[in-house]
Amino acid sequence: MADFSPPKKHAAGGDVAHATARLIEEHRAALTGHCYRMLGSAAEADDAVQETMVRAWRSLDQFEGRAALRTWLYRIATHVCLDALNERSRRARPMELGPPNALEGPLTTLPSYRWVEPIPDVRAVPADADPAELVALRQSIRLAFVAALQHLPPRQRAVLLLMEVLGWPAAEVAETLDTSVASVNSALQRARATLATRDLTDARAPLSDAQSVLVDRYVDAFERYDVTALTALLHEEATLSMPPYALWLRGHEPIRGWLLGPGAGCRGSRLVPTAACGSPAFGQYRPPGEPGGPHRPWALIVLELSGTRIAALNSFLDTEALFPRFGLPPELPPEPQGSAPEPQQGGAPERQGG
Structure with a gap:
């Protein structure tokens, strides 16, 4: 990953530089969630956020303060993701690649870059979100929704996320993507039409x-x-x-x-x-x-x-x-003797699974 350290030209204002760096860092979770929705990969989202912060730091002199810092960072992150999406095919879930398998069929392994990956909530949802925003942001990183997003062309994906998830107006999205408001609205309509072909009812419902x-x-x-x-x-x-x-x-x-x-x-x-x-x-x-x-x-x-x-x-x-x-331990200590559950009847494993 790139090194996120202050460039020399900011050395004279060290206190300001470090304060700015901390301020940018506060938006890491929000940016990670946005990049994850765009890319479908937790690892690629981390890389994209790091590149976003490097680009933001290097162009900090160009930040005029007309928009909120988070908005400015979202703009940079969107372009980082669009650049990344130009270089690879879409990610998917096993259910999208073919019909259900038979139990006796072979186990085919595909490389990690083919799959939509899971992401920890804590790394993709900002801690400062209000309760209503928190629910919406968690729904927007559900596996089914993120997998559906991968079927959209990258710019349609960006338009839909900026407007539907982040609530940006069309004019702001158009400025971010260097296009017209009419083009943005057209892209949004096409993205909505594509998602309407997929059942996302459960993905958009909060847990009861x-x-x-x-x-x-x-x-x-x-x-x-x-x-x-x-x-x-x-x-x-x-x-x-x-x-x-x-x-x-x-x-x-x-x-x-x-x-x-x-x-x-x-x-x-x-x-x-x-x-x-x-x-x-x-x-x-x-x-x-x-x-x-x-x-x-x-x-x-x-x-x-x-x-x-x-x-x-x-x-x-x-x-x-x-x-x-996910911060999960590398192993769990042995259970006390006699605490193991009673086994149920079943066949011996012939292939790895769970």
Whole structure:
């Protein structure tokens, strides 16, 4: 990453320079959320924010104060993201790349740059947001919404995010993108039309008290590995996916078959709660291969909810990158003897899964 340090030309005003640097840094979470929505990748969002801050620092003399500092930074970040999007293909979710897989099919691994990645809420939502803004910003980083955004051409994506998420007027967006108000409004209409073809109802709904209870029931059932109870919590069209594998499953019976067969190696796992993409999430730690050993990272599970059922189980297996980003521990200490859950009946794992 680039070095974010004051350039020499500001050395004489060291106190002012450092105060300005701190002021810019205060907007990191807001900028990270914006870049994540644009790029669909937490790692790329971090890089884009760092580049934004470098560009902002180098052009600080050009900041005339006509707009708020955060607005100025959003403008720079938008152009950083547009530059990045010119150099790569769109990210997706397994469900967008083909029909559901059969349990006996091969496990195909795709590179990390193909997938929409999860992001920690704390790194993408500014701490100074008011309650209503907080709800809206969390909804705007939901996996389904971010994945839908990837279907928009980059400039349409920027227009929609600046106007629909950040609430900018068309004239300000036009100035940012060096285009006309008419072009901005046209791009917004086309972006809305594209998103209207996708069901984003659940992605735009805040979590309810009943869904909090649902999440608690999921944790209890998963840690007991009660597959019957787990399946009962799922929507009838629920999906299971595990990037970087292209495999995904839909419906009770295929998911139940996975949990009792290839995924049965997850029996005895422990879950550590976190928050990802505005949704309930957990670091999953699988049991040790030897008695008395620690539980090891296996997946970051992000739940998507629909009403009082779980609509999607998203298990991201790149724990080496994800667990440090989410502040999850590298392992969990052994449980006290006799505290492990009673095993449920199921087939032996033939492939890795969870």
